[in-house]
Amino acid sequence: MKRLAKWRLISLFAILALILSGCGEPFLSTLQPAGEVADMQYGLMKLSTYIMVGVILVVMIIFVLVFFRFRRKDDKIPKQVEGSHKLEIIWTVIPILLLLILAVPTVAATFKLADVSKMDQKNTKALVINVRSHLYWWDFEYPGQKIVTSQELVVPTNEKVYFSLKSMDVKHAFWIPAVGGKMDTNTDNINKFWLEFDSKKADEAGNLFYGKCAELCGPSHALMDFKVKTMSRDQFDSWVKAMQNVKEPQKADSAVAQQGQEIFNKSCVACHAVTPQNNKPEAARLAPNLTNFGDRSRVAGILDHNKTEIKNWIRNPETYKPGNKMTGKYPEMSEDQLNALSEYLMGLKVQQ
Incomplete structure (x- = not known):
């Protein structure tokens, strides 16, 4: 009876976990990609999942066939034979092929995502944002536009946005699940990468994405959130101009x-x-x-x-x-x- 009660409890938790996995707002998950980087990462996740599931299915089918076809029917010791060289070659070559199928696109995507040469060019026209993480908030500096904002990142859609990441206290990690990442922000070096925000997906998300710290950094780690506002390039230029026009503190209106x-x-x-x-x-x-x-x-x-x-x-x-x-x-x-x-x-x- 105790075992039955435990299994009932486990089943209840499993059902609750399944139900809760479908809760939440749109575009909070890596399973709803909203940009080029997220699409590549999602594709790699699906590829690795298909390979793993395929291997499990093949192994289970072989196991069931062997279990029923070669099960013992008497107490006689079966004939002892040495290993089959043909089988050994097969189960050595197949994993190597599966590994290559997974490794080639992964390595190609890694090099593509690591290409930040454009942001390092002198007088670059690329949009570069310096992200600085603090306990427990985010600082966003636009060096080319000479403005700074915090907690809400503003970006244009349908173009590469380059990020320079650094931490001002302890290790954090910059992550926008629906768009791509994550990348550590360290105190002793600068990490660089790029993201692209898809305009159609941004419209579906209400032009607001959610970002988080993805590295355990202290008691309020889970609350170290930031928001990402997306807009067209023309709207972004207007926002930048409006921010640049704020030369002194705004006066109170009442x-x-x-x-x-x-x-x-x-x-x-x-x-x-x-x-x-x-x-x-x-x-x-x-x-x-x-x-x-x-x-x-x-x-x-x-x-x-x-x-x-x-x-x-x-x-x-x-x-x-x-x-x-x-x-x-x-x-x-x-x-x-x-x-x-x-x-x-x-x-x-x-x-x-």
């Missing part, structure tokens, strides 16, 4: 927001920038750039983008991201101060 701006200037501006220019060395960027905070889709990368969640985050960030570097860096605020500050932050939008 009395409450003005009060919030004063609070921000006293308590927050030492860490958070509200202009997108990359005039600060990356090592000096202590916290996410908030220039276009009002245009974003999440607070701290994980909370709904509204004033209530902004206040919840500021009130106690440790509740939402344990081990973050914002906790304890500013004085406790009253409800009126939180209302004013959230009003100001929601007004930080870039007009295109």
Whole structure:
């Protein structure tokens, strides 16, 4: 009875796992590729899966045939023979052929994905983005456009986007499951790779993809998310121009927001920038750039983008991201101060 109860429990968990595997939003999985890199990686996954399943099926068929055809019917010891040279050649050659079938496209794809020569050219016209990972947020610098943003990566579709990856504290990993990756961000060297975002798939995903840290980096590793906004090249150029036009902190547009701006200037501006220019060395960027905070889709990368969640985050960030570097860096605020500050932050939008 105990064994039966255990099997029932295991069966229940297996069914729940199967049901939950179908949950979630579109384009959160590598099984829904939305770009050239993801397509190549998905193709390699399918190829290796087909080979493994094929091998398992062949072995199982041979096992069943041998089991029934050559099963013992008496106590006589069967005739002892040496190994068959023909069989030995067959089961040596077949794995080698399967390995070649898997290795050739894998090596070819690896060299293609590793080709970042275009981003290293002098005066390159390729879009290059410097990704800098922190505990537990992301910094995105566009050196060719001379702007910086955080937490939400903005990219054009249907063209290669090159990434230069580095960590500012511990090892992290940059990963956009539906588009490609993942690649480690290290403290002592820079990793480079490229991605391409398919416009049709981007439209299906609402022009918003999800990115994550894929390397265990601390207590809030699972909460180190970022969002990727995709748009056409013309829209991207307009966004870049709008960001470049922000030369100084945006002025508050109401009395409450003005009060919030004063609070921000006293308590927050030492860490958070509200202009997108990359005039600060990356090592000096202590916290996410908030220039276009009002245009974003999440607070701290994980909370709904509204004033209530902004206040919840500021009130106690440790509740939402344990081990973050914002906790304890500013004085406790009253409800009126939180209302004013959230009003100001929601007004930080870039007009295109």
